[in-house]
Amino acid sequence: MSRQARFYQWGMVIDLDRCTGCGACVVACQAENNVALVEKQRFAEGRDMHWLRIERYWEGEFPHVRARFLPMLCQHCGDAPCEPVCPVYASYHNDEGLNGQVYNRCVGTRYCGNNCPYAVRVFNFLNPDWPQPLPDQLNPDVTVRSRGVMEKCTFCIQRIRRGKETAKSEKRLVRDGEIQPACAQTCPPGAIVFGNLADPDSHVSRLARSPRRFRLFEDLGTDPSVIYLKGGGHEHAG
Amino acid sequence: MKRRTFLKLTGMSSASLALSGCQKSNEKLIPFLVAPEDGTVPGQADDYASVCRQCPAGCGILVRVSEGRAKKIEGNPLHPVNRGRLCARGQAALQDHYHPDRVRQPLxxxxxxxxxxxxxxxWDQALTLLTERMAGLRTAGQADRLALFTPxxxxSLATLVGRFRDGYGCRQHLAWDWLNTEWLRRVSQLSxxxxxxPDYDLAEAQYLLSFGADFLETHLSPVRYGQSFGAMRQLRPTVRGRFTYVGARLxxxxASADRWLPARPGTEGVLALGLARELLLxxxxxxxxxxxxxxxxxELLGQLSAYTPRAVSESTGVSPADLQATATDLATIRPALIMAGDAVAWQTNGLEAGSTIQLLNILVGSVGHTGGLHFSPPTAPGAGSSFADLRTFIRQMAAGRIDTLLVRGTDPAYSLPPALQFQAQLHKVPFLVSMxxxxxDTAQMADLVLPEHSDLESWDDVVPDRGVSQQVVGLQQPVVSPLHDSRSFPDVLLALARRLGGEVQRSCPWENYPALLRESMRQRLGNPAEAAFQQEWLGLQQQGGLFEATPPANARPPGGxxxxxxxxxxxxxxAAEAFPLFLxxxxxxxxxxxxxxxxxWLQQLPDPMxxxxxxxxxxxxxxxxxxLGIVHGDxxxxxxxxxxxxLPAVVYPGIRPEVVAIPIGQGHRAGGRYAAGRRVNPLQLLADIHDERHSLPAWGATRVQLRRLSATGHLVAAGHAEGSYRRDILGL
Incomplete structure (x- = not known):
C-alpha cells in the first residue's frame, strides 16, 4: 500500500524544549509493558531492560554548564536497519509504520540489536522474575517475554489495537489523541505527542512541521517515525 | 471399525489434506510473513477514579482494574491539579500496593x-493490647502520655484524628514531614x-526566576507545575517563556533553565536584594x-545602597554580567514570577532570604495577577505542626512524658536527622506502635506493628494544601479488595474508640470511615436530601472528587x-579550615x-542527572x-x-566548587528488600544547627570535608554516564 493510501501512519513528536527529564515516561512504560525488574548487579553487567531511556548530556563547564535530556526509544524507522537482518522474520514492518517484534519467532541471534544505531533493543539474558504478588500487576494485554528473546518499544501496540477496535465497532476512524502510548499519556510537561502522521491535521502532524524539527541520525537514511523538536531558546543558539 | 476401513479412511483424509495444502500454498505462507501484530487481543478493563498519595500534592488518578486486580495508574484528566498527567512516583504507586514485603498481619x-x-x-489481640494500654493510661490520669506522629x-482524617485526640484527652499529635509548607507560609505571612x-500561575508567566525551588521534582505540586512549565515554554504560538534558576547545585x-546563577549557599537573599536595587535604579x-x-x-533604594552589583557579585559568586542580564530580564519581561524553595529555606537566614525574594514579586507586581502567584485557600487549622513543635515533641520524649507513641504514614526513625535526637530518645518511649x-526503620523498632491498607484499598478525602487556587476535594476510594489482613488507619481509630468507650466513643460516633466521609461531603454540598446526595456521591466517585469549577477572583493585593x-x-x-566544603x-x-x-521501579530508574x-x-x-585526587566512581x-x-563519588559539572551535594532518600536499615541496606543515610551528616531566632530548620548549613578512600565505589550507571552518543552527531 502506498503511503498516501494509508489511513494510519503512527508517529511521535518529542519536544525537547518541554522535556524536563523527570522520568515519568520511563516508569509508565515499564508498568504498561511488563518490562522486567533489573537489580543493581544486572545493570553492572549491562543487562538493563528499559524500552525508553533518558539520555543526559552535559554541555559546557562550570559556571556556564547545562544539562540536556533526550528521551530515547525505538524510532520505528521507515527503513529499519533491524528488520532485514532477522533470519526468522521476528523483526518486521507493518502497514502503519510500526516496527513489530514477534517474540515467539525470535531465536535470539541479536543481529537486530547490533544493527540498531539507536541502541534501543534490549535482550532478555535472563527470565524475568517478579516476587509475589508483583506478578498480579502485569498487564494482561502484553506478553511476558522469556529468556533468549529480543524486545523493544512497540508504541504500545496493544493500545493502538484497542483504539482501532473501538473505532471499528463505531464505524469510524481513530480520533486524534484517542490512542496514547503510556509515555505520552503521563508526560507532565506534555513533551511527548503521539498520533497519526497520515492525517495532516493531527496534533502530531502539525507539530512535526515545526521549524525546530529534527530526527536522530537522519543521515543514515533510517527514516525514523519519531521527530524531535529542538530545545532551548536564543541563549542556546550557536 | 475394520482395519481395512480404517486404513482407507486415513489414506483418504491425508490425501485430501495434502491436496488442499498444494492448492492453497499462498494462504499457508503469507500468514507467516504478515505478522500477528505481536500479541493478544486487548481485554476490557475498568478505570476507577481515586487520588495519588505518594506526596501531598493530591493528584487525581485513574486506576485500570482488570479482573479485580489493579494494573496501571494514569492521571485523571478531570482533576484540576494534574489534569491527566502523573509523575514517576505516581506511576510507581502500584508497587506500593503489590510490594512483596508488605506486612500481612499484625505483629x-x-x-x-x-x-x-x-x-x-x-487484629483482635492487637487492638486489645493497644486498648488495654490506652485505657490504663486514661484511668491513671495520664491520657496525655499517648502521642501520635503522622504527616x-x-x-476528614484531620477531623477524625482531632476528635479522637480530644475525646481521649491527649494533646500530643505531631503532624510533620519533609514536604511541609511551614517555611513558605511564614514567608508569606512576613512578606x-x-x-x-503560594500557587504559581506558571503557564501564563513569560519569565520565571526560581531561587532553589525545584518545582519539577519535589516542590509543592510537581505534576501541576511540570505541566504548566511545558505550557509556559511552548503552548503559546509566539511566546517562549524564559527561566532562570538560582542555586549552588544544578x-x-x-537543568531546564535558560540561565543558571550558582550563588553561594546562604547568599540567595543578597542576590535578590541586588536585583531589587537594579529594578529600583x-x-x-x-x-x-x-x-x-x-x-x-x-526610601527602599536608600536602604539597599550597599547591594551594588560589585558587592553582590563578590558575596554571591555570580558574575556581574549574569546579574545585569537577569536584572534586565526582570525589568523587561512581564508577567514575571519569582519562586523560592528548599535550598533557600534550609539556611540559617532562610526566613529573611525568603522575604527578600518576595520583595521581587512585589516589585514586578506578580501577586494576585495572571502569570504571577496566588494564594491557596487556607486548610483546616492544625493540619501541620511546626519545626518548633517537632523539637518540643522530641524533648517530651526525652523527658519520659510519652508512654505510647503511635506512628502512622511516616518513618521518623529514617527521615529525621539523628542530630534532632529522635532516634536516640526512642528508648525512652516504653511502647511504640507503627501502622x-x-x-x-520505625516499624523495625516498634513493639506493635499494625498493617495498613494500601492507597488502592482505602477511603479518604484529600484536600490539597498546595498547588491549587480553588477548593479541591479529591475522593480516594478502594479500587481493589485488600490483598492482606490489613486495615485502614481511620477504621483502626474508630475501632479503638469503640473499645475504649466513654468520651472518646461519643466524640467518634461513626460506624466506619466512609460514613464520616459521606457526612463531610454532604456538608460541603450544603446538606442535600438523602436521595439527591446519593446521586451526587456516585457522581463524585466517578469524577474523582469535588472540584470548584473556576478559581475565585484573587485580586487580594499584598496588604500590611x-x-x-x-x-x-x-x-x-x-569551621571553614577543618570542613572546607558546604554540604x-x-x-x-x-x-x-x-x-x-x-x-x-524507582530504584532502577536512572537518576536523571x-x-x-x-x-x-x-x-x-x-x-x-x-x-582532592578523586575520580568518578571512587x-x-x-x-x-x-x-x-x-559514599561513591560522582563528578558533577553542575555544582559550585566549594559545595558537595547528596540526595536524601537511601540508606534505610529496613523497609523491605528493595530499600534495606542501600549504603548509608546521609541525614546523619547534618549537624545540630537551626535558625534559632525563628525556630526553623537549617538542613543546608553543615560543612564537610572529603577524603578519597579507594577506587572501588561500586557505582553503577544505566547505559553510558555521559550519554550514548556524541551530542553533535545527534544534532542536539
Whole structure:
C-alpha cells in the first residue's frame, strides 16, 4: 500500500524544549509493558531492560554548564536497519509504520540489536522474575517475554489495537489523541505527542512541521517515525 | 471399525489434506510473513477514579482494574491539579500496593527491640493490647502520655484524628514531614501578611526566576507545575517563556533553565536584594504594589545602597554580567514570577532570604495577577505542626512524658536527622506502635506493628494544601479488595474508640470511615436530601472528587507592611579550615524523603542527572575532585561535625566548587528488600544547627570535608554516564 493510501501512519513528536527529564515516561512504560525488574548487579553487567531511556548530556563547564535530556526509544524507522537482518522474520514492518517484534519467532541471534544505531533493543539474558504478588500487576494485554528473546518499544501496540477496535465497532476512524502510548499519556510537561502522521491535521502532524524539527541520525537514511523538536531558546543558539 | 476401513479412511483424509495444502500454498505462507501484530487481543478493563498519595500534592488518578486486580495508574484528566498527567512516583504507586514485603498481619515484638523479630497476632489481640494500654493510661490520669506522629493531615482524617485526640484527652499529635509548607507560609505571612501557600500561575508567566525551588521534582505540586512549565515554554504560538534558576547545585529543575546563577549557599537573599536595587535604579517596578506593601521606592533604594552589583557579585559568586542580564530580564519581561524553595529555606537566614525574594514579586507586581502567584485557600487549622513543635515533641520524649507513641504514614526513625535526637530518645518511649505497609526503620523498632491498607484499598478525602487556587476535594476510594489482613488507619481509630468507650466513643460516633466521609461531603454540598446526595456521591466517585469549577477572583493585593530584613548573614556548622566544603542535601526526585525507596521501579530508574541506579552518592565539582585526587566512581569519606559516611563519588559539572551535594532518600536499615541496606543515610551528616531566632530548620548549613578512600565505589550507571552518543552527531 502506498503511503498516501494509508489511513494510519503512527508517529511521535518529542519536544525537547518541554522535556524536563523527570522520568515519568520511563516508569509508565515499564508498568504498561511488563518490562522486567533489573537489580543493581544486572545493570553492572549491562543487562538493563528499559524500552525508553533518558539520555543526559552535559554541555559546557562550570559556571556556564547545562544539562540536556533526550528521551530515547525505538524510532520505528521507515527503513529499519533491524528488520532485514532477522533470519526468522521476528523483526518486521507493518502497514502503519510500526516496527513489530514477534517474540515467539525470535531465536535470539541479536543481529537486530547490533544493527540498531539507536541502541534501543534490549535482550532478555535472563527470565524475568517478579516476587509475589508483583506478578498480579502485569498487564494482561502484553506478553511476558522469556529468556533468549529480543524486545523493544512497540508504541504500545496493544493500545493502538484497542483504539482501532473501538473505532471499528463505531464505524469510524481513530480520533486524534484517542490512542496514547503510556509515555505520552503521563508526560507532565506534555513533551511527548503521539498520533497519526497520515492525517495532516493531527496534533502530531502539525507539530512535526515545526521549524525546530529534527530526527536522530537522519543521515543514515533510517527514516525514523519519531521527530524531535529542538530545545532551548536564543541563549542556546550557536 | 475394520482395519481395512480404517486404513482407507486415513489414506483418504491425508490425501485430501495434502491436496488442499498444494492448492492453497499462498494462504499457508503469507500468514507467516504478515505478522500477528505481536500479541493478544486487548481485554476490557475498568478505570476507577481515586487520588495519588505518594506526596501531598493530591493528584487525581485513574486506576485500570482488570479482573479485580489493579494494573496501571494514569492521571485523571478531570482533576484540576494534574489534569491527566502523573509523575514517576505516581506511576510507581502500584508497587506500593503489590510490594512483596508488605506486612500481612499484625505483629508483636518477639525479641530485643530493633532486632526485627516479630510474632504474628490477630487484629483482635492487637487492638486489645493497644486498648488495654490506652485505657490504663486514661484511668491513671495520664491520657496525655499517648502521642501520635503522622504527616500533616487534611480533610476528614484531620477531623477524625482531632476528635479522637480530644475525646481521649491527649494533646500530643505531631503532624510533620519533609514536604511541609511551614517555611513558605511564614514567608508569606512576613512578606504579605497572608497565611497561605503560594500557587504559581506558571503557564501564563513569560519569565520565571526560581531561587532553589525545584518545582519539577519535589516542590509543592510537581505534576501541576511540570505541566504548566511545558505550557509556559511552548503552548503559546509566539511566546517562549524564559527561566532562570538560582542555586549552588544544578538540580533537575535547574537543568531546564535558560540561565543558571550558582550563588553561594546562604547568599540567595543578597542576590535578590541586588536585583531589587537594579529594578529600583532603573525605575521599572510596580508602583501600586509597592505602595500597597507600605514601601516607598526612594526610601527602599536608600536602604539597599550597599547591594551594588560589585558587592553582590563578590558575596554571591555570580558574575556581574549574569546579574545585569537577569536584572534586565526582570525589568523587561512581564508577567514575571519569582519562586523560592528548599535550598533557600534550609539556611540559617532562610526566613529573611525568603522575604527578600518576595520583595521581587512585589516589585514586578506578580501577586494576585495572571502569570504571577496566588494564594491557596487556607486548610483546616492544625493540619501541620511546626519545626518548633517537632523539637518540643522530641524533648517530651526525652523527658519520659510519652508512654505510647503511635506512628502512622511516616518513618521518623529514617527521615529525621539523628542530630534532632529522635532516634536516640526512642528508648525512652516504653511502647511504640507503627501502622505501616512495609516494615520500615520505625516499624523495625516498634513493639506493635499494625498493617495498613494500601492507597488502592482505602477511603479518604484529600484536600490539597498546595498547588491549587480553588477548593479541591479529591475522593480516594478502594479500587481493589485488600490483598492482606490489613486495615485502614481511620477504621483502626474508630475501632479503638469503640473499645475504649466513654468520651472518646461519643466524640467518634461513626460506624466506619466512609460514613464520616459521606457526612463531610454532604456538608460541603450544603446538606442535600438523602436521595439527591446519593446521586451526587456516585457522581463524585466517578469524577474523582469535588472540584470548584473556576478559581475565585484573587485580586487580594499584598496588604500590611513589608519590612526589609535587618540582617542577611548566614552561619554554618563546622569551621571553614577543618570542613572546607558546604554540604547541600536535597530531596531525591524519586524517593523524596525516603518514602519511595521501597519501590523497585524507582530504584532502577536512572537518576536523571547522574544516570545512577539503586544508589546514593556524593556530587563533586570536577575541579574540586581533581584537587582532592578523586575520580568518578571512587569511594570517598564525607565527614562533618556530626558524623562520617562513605559514599561513591560522582563528578558533577553542575555544582559550585566549594559545595558537595547528596540526595536524601537511601540508606534505610529496613523497609523491605528493595530499600534495606542501600549504603548509608546521609541525614546523619547534618549537624545540630537551626535558625534559632525563628525556630526553623537549617538542613543546608553543615560543612564537610572529603577524603578519597579507594577506587572501588561500586557505582553503577544505566547505559553510558555521559550519554550514548556524541551530542553533535545527534544534532542536539
Amino acid at each position: 508483636q515484638r518477639d525479641g530485643e527491640r530493633g532486632s526485627g523479630r516479630f510474632a504474628p497476632i490477630s 500533616p493531615l487534611t480533610g 504579605f501578611g497572608i497565611d497561605g501557600v 538540580s533537575l529543575t535547574a 532603573r525605575g521599572v517596578f510596580d508602583q501600586a504594589a509597592l505602595q500597597a506593601a507600605g514601601l516607598e521606592a526612594s 505501616t505497609r512495609v516494615l520500615d 507592611t513589608f519590612r526589609l530584613p535587618s540582617q542577611l548573614g548566614s552561619s554554618f556548622a563546622g 547541600q542535601l536535597y530531596l531525591s526526585p524519586f524517593f523524596t524523603d525516603g518514602r519511595g525507596a521501597h519501590l523497585p 547522574t544516570t545512577t541506579v539503586w544508589d546514593v552518592w556524593v556530587e563533586i565539582n570536577p575541579v574540586t575532585a581533581q584537587q 569511594l570517598v569519606e564525607v565527614t562533618s561535625m556530626a558524623g562520617t559516611i562513605e
